[in-house]
Amino acid sequence: MSANADRPPVIAPGYTPATVTDKISAVVLNKTPRWWYVGFAISFLAAQLLFITIAKLLVLTVGIWGINIPVAWGIDIVNFVWWIGIGHAGTLISAILLLLRQTWRTSINRFAEAMTLFAVAAAAQFVLFHTGRQWLAVYWLFPYPNTMGVWPQFRSPLMWDVFAVSTYATISALFWFVGLIPDLATLRDRSKHWFGKITYGMLAMGWRGSARHWHNYETASLLLAGLATPLVVSVHTVVSFDFAVGIIPGWHATIFPPYFVAGAIYSGFAMVMTLAIPLRKVFGLEDFITMRHLQNMAKIMLATGLIVAYGYGIELFMAWYSGNTFEQYMIHNRILGPYGWIWLLLLLCNVLTPQFLWLKKVRNSVLGLFFISIIVNIGMWLERFVIIVTSLHRDFLPSSWGMYTPTRWDWSFFVGTLGLFFSLMFLFIRFLPVISIFEMRGITTGHDFEEQAGEVKP
């Protein structure tokens, strides 16, 4: 264990179940800090942009966007894939790291899960409204017995996507809520105000923390984690099928599923980092979200960043190795075509920048990690732009080539979903515990208990 000795701890020393409980629940139960109002107001204002754009979109439909033929999927789908990708870290942290018994996940899983939910909510705006005629999309997307006797085409990856994303949203929401139940009971017991007592009490549903409760609870959590693990891998795999099953050069590639999943985890951890660094600062939670967490996330970002870089390399190699004219032209156009500068920027953001994470000095610098995480977020957005727009705008027939420029309504929709995401995030950090309290209690005493139990037992 000497290798672990010089690592920063998962939780600062000296905490007990009582102090952990008081410190985390104080974030929720204390008076609202002033910066919260400012932050929420800005986010909520940006969210209004979403509602305005949607209103305009419902009247004039997708013609207000820059999409055309051949580029029928513009940054609406770029944004969808970007948001869904971000939504992967939450379930990864809470499910896969739970199965791997990584105790450091405890203090970041709660808000990473919340981030997942809100990212999926933002992504859902795009799938819902890019259909153009949303009132018809109900029978395009969902199998329900309608008067026309028409059913969806289940052989289409787009249908798989509907099921994958809605299952993911449902399971993530359940996982998140189940994780909250014991903490809601804690807030019910700590809350001084009658409104808080009643609200948290209703949400806690009468949780008492009995041995039977905990046993069923732990079993259900473990099973949910086991179910969510293949699910989280399947979601971005299915999203990549949206492209890979098509025959467009630049889409039709077998590397897509693993490459998309790695990219999703990459961007998800980048977003967790972007949110965690200011969060631990403003709430003074540095004792719980320690440098150990930031370093571990940085390492995961580095690993997945390398997989993504390998994916870029394989795309280049396969285009050459396939001997296919169209594939080769696609790469040529990707690097030297009119959108070539975006590809270059993508390499800078996604391949070059994470290499700094090899340095321990960078992994120890909060500010450095914050900047790298933001650059990776931008890079992952650019990656989806390169895949979607650059592949579409010049395919087989030069006579049907075209260009794509997003309009202001494209951008307002995107900024609007950012507003929605951050509004929900602000509401979450104000009204619910950002760190799993009961799991932190276990961490403060867990090892202690095992050592002493042997002596006490008769």
Add this chain to the structure above:
Amino acid sequence: MSVLSRLFARHVKPEFGKPGPRQEGGDLPPHLYGVIAEFGKPETLVHAVHATRKEGYQVIEAYTPYPIEELHDAIGHGPSRVPLLVLIGGIVGGLFGFFLQYWTSVVAYPLNVGGRPYNSWVSFIPITFECTILFAGIAAVLGMLVLNGLPMPYHPVFSVPRFQLASRDRYFLLILARDPRFRAGDTFRFMETLGASLVSDVED
């Protein structure tokens, strides 16, 4: 015994229902639910649970601020039934997902695309998988809630003022009045010998 009653029979036993036989005492509350003891350390609680069971008490329950595996072993509640429910949910979901696609694509709305088979089961795999996970996950959550008897807005232990510390750093042991071994005064005195910091009656 039907499958359902086998599934849900045991959860009703320890915590719910009317108080059982008890001896009349001097200033005992009229409706006694049980006697609860408060402990400051999880080790003392586990020790107390062992002692209580050794004494012959069966209908007992312990409350802790976080899950403690040793406590579950000590109190002897037996394995959880959540996994069985999840298995059933998964099987039902998988069958539902596949046959939804089979029925719509083969029976209700067959589309002949260049003579390709209607039952193209390979392309039905992703949705079958997603439905399996969805149903199993919902079964896990609802199963956990039902087996725990939640939602239950009121429970007698909530009337114990210090019980709100069960969600902070205190550990509680409850012997229910329904326990056949329960004798109002004796049980109270017995619990005082367990090293508890506080013992009190729980009114129904």
